[in-house]
Amino acid sequence: MYRSWLILFGTTLLLWCIVGQINHHLAPFGAFLSVGGLLVAFAALRLNLRHGLTATILIALAVDAVEPVPQLGSHLFYGPHLLLFVSAHVLIFHLRTRFPHEETLFGIVTALLANLGIFLGLSFIYIELGAHPMAHTAWLRLFADLGWSQLFILCVAPWFLALQQRALELGKVDLAAHNPRFF
Amino acid sequence: MSFKRFDQARPFVTLGVIVIAWLLVPVAVKSFLRVTFFELQSPVQVTASYVRDLQAYWADRAHSKNELVEAARELGHVYSGYEFQAQQTEAQQAEIARLEQLLHLPTNPGFRFEPARVCRRDMSAWWQQLTIRKGANYDIPVGAPVVYSGGVVGRVREVRAYEADVDLVSSPRLRLAASFEDDTRPVSYQGGDNPSLGPARGIVEFVPPDIITFSTNSRRLVTSGLGEFPPGLTIGYVTRLETGTDGLFQSGEVTLDPRLSELAEVTVLVPLKSE
Numbered sequence: 001m002y003r004s005w006l007i008l009f010g011t012t013l014l015l016w017c018i019v020g021q022i023n024h025h026l027a028p029f030g031a032f033l034s035v036g037g038l039l040v041a042f043a044a045l046r047l048n049l050r051h052g053l054t055a056t057i058l059i060a061l062a063v064d065a066v067e068p069v070p071q072l073g074s075h076l077f078y079g080p081h082l083l084l085f086v087s088a089h090v091l092i093f094h095l096r097t098r099f100p101h102e103e104t105l106f107g108i109v110t111a112l113l114a115n116l117g118i119f120l121g122l123s124f125i126y127i128e129l130g131a132h133p134m135a136h137t138a139w140l141r142l143f144a145d146l147g148w149s150q151l152f153i154l155c156v157a158p159w160f161l162a163l164q165q166r167a168l169e170l171g172k173v174d175l176a177a178h179n180p181r182f183f
Numbered sequence: 184m185s186f187k188r189f190d191q192a193r194p195f196v197t198l199g200v201i202v203i204a205w206l207l208v209p210v211a212v213k214s215f216l217r218v219t220f221f222e223l224q225s226p227v228q229v230t231a232s233y234v235r236d237l238q239a240y241w242a243d244r245a246h247s248k249n250e251l252v253e254a255a256r257e258l259g260h261v262y263s264g265y266e267f268q269a270q271q272t273e274a275q276q277a278e279i280a281r282l283e284q285l286l287h288l289p290t291n292p293g294f295r296f297e298p299a300r301v302c303r304r305d306m307s308a309w310w311q312q313l314t315i316r317k318g319a320n321y322d323i324p325v326g327a328p329v330v331y332s333g334g335v336v337g338r339v340r341e342v343r344a345y346e347a348d349v350d351l352v353s354s355p356r357l358r359l360a361a362s363f364e365d366d367t368r369p370v371s372y373q374g375g376d377n378p379s380l381g382p383a384r385g386i387v388e389f390v391p392p393d394i395i396t397f398s399t400n401s402r403r404l405v406t407s408g409l410g411e412f413p414p415g416l417t418i419g420y421v422t423r424l425e426t427g428t429d430g431l432f433q434s435g436e437v438t439l440d441p442r443l444s445e446l447a448e449v450t451v452l453v454p455l456k457s458e
Contacts, residue, residue, distance in 0.1 A: 013223075013224070016224075017224065017227045017228075020224075020227075020228065020303065020305075021231055023304070023305060023306075023307075024231075024303055024304045024305075027304035027305075027306040027444045027445075028444045028445045029379075029380065030306075030377060030378060030379035030380050030381060030444070031379060032306060032307035032308070034307070049193070049194055049197060053197065053201075057201070061216055061217075061220045062220045062223065062224060064217065064220070065216075065217045065218070065219075065220035065221040065223075065224070066221055066224060066303075066305070066314075067305070067310070068310045068312060068340065068341075068348070068350070068356070069217075071356065076210075078210070078213040078214075078217070079205055079213065082205060083202060083205065086198060086201055086202075087198060090194040090195060090197065090198040093194050094191070094194045094195070122309060123308075123309070126309035126310070127308070127309065130355070132355050132376075134355070134375040134376045134384070134386065137375075137376050137378065137384075138308045138376045139308075140378065140379075141307075141308035141376060141377065141378050141379055142308045144379045145307060145308060145379075
């Protein structure tokens with residue numbers, strides 16, 4: 001049963017690496033893509049709580065490892081992505097039974113909303129709590145980045161969600177076993 | 184019924200347990216996890232960087248021999264100018280050493296120049312940082328200044344085995360002691376924001392009230408020599424100053440070089456005293 005979260009972590013790590021390279025090339029144009037919602041969506045919608053959270057925690061630690069640690073006053077705040085990703089995952093998991101969570105369209109909407117929440121959470125931590133000296137202009141850039149990120153997720157999410165499902169099928173993971181009440 | 188209620192609350196109980204556990208975990212464990220997960224992804228970043236260099240090499244190979252010869256001739260003119268300036272610099276450094284000895288003045292710290300390729304640019308509204316392809320394997324210390332041909336790039340924030348993270352001069356986490364060109368009075372510079380489709384900006388504070396700038400006649404802001412940066416390195420250009428609420432000092436915006444977001448190679452100044 002460890003294959004489910006391991007495979008999912010592999011796919012999310014792949015997407016994270018690809019987005020990192022895209023951000024490298026977008027830097028001269030003043031654009032940045034943030035895809036936290038897409039990294040969390042599939043695990044929260046399709047896996048059971050234990051394996052889904054394991055995959056989410058692993059990818060959150062991977063994201064936190066390359067991003068700077070925010071400084072709140074004189075203290076370092078380790079793991080902002082971990083706390084935000086896990087919170088988004090738990091919220092999606094709690095609400096998923098009310099919706100057709102296996103549908104791709106619902107997965108895309110979930111990824112967009114989760115990304116919005118994570119983006120705003122990170123902005124609050126880094127801009128407001130981190131005492132950004134030009135907060136009023138930073139929010140303009142933030143909204144531009146949010147727009148680009150949501151557009152990117154809208155384009156990439158169908159492919160990525162299908163990739164994750166196919167990867168789990170190739171790894172002989174039975175998704176029905178993760179949702180026993182509904183099969 | 185109570186089992187159903189607990190079943191519904193189970194995800195939130197799990198969330199609470201994870202949050203509390205993470206807050207209680209020692210910082211050493213968090214740092215270890217951070218380094219471990221970074222090294223897990225590091226081969227991808229470094230490999231992509233080498234692939235880009237190889238791509239640039241093959242693009243250069245596609246040029247005709249005549250184009251390469253012409254480019255080499257132009258570089259030759261540039262190099263001869265730099266060679267003459269290097270000779271002048273050597274003579275001036277020898278004169279400075281002689282005067283320091285004569286007047287019993289402390290010697291300014293020297294630096295070892297360590298060029299490094301940029302393997303990852305990470306520039307958002309939250310942070311601006313570069314990852315370079317040299318780290319502890321080249322004895323790069325935390326806090327070392329990083330420069331390029333246009334002036335200050337930033338400061339090394341984190342050093343790992345084979346890479347290092349550099350906070351850019353446009354990062355709000357970076358503060359420098361600065362001064363205006365032809366003025367020795369220190370002012371404070373802090374990174375500001377990195378707007379879309381425009382050059383990055385910073386903030387200058389504690390500017391004396393008698394310093395005036397115009398939008399058509401910006402003044403160059405340079406490092407003052409206080410701190411780890413050697414004096415005289417370009418930070419940016421101040422285009423606008425306004426008096427603060429206390430009326431004692433001015434503050435303003437610093438326009439930074441647009442090339443900061445396109446850097447492919449930088450130079451780390453490793454203080455000689457730290458070796």
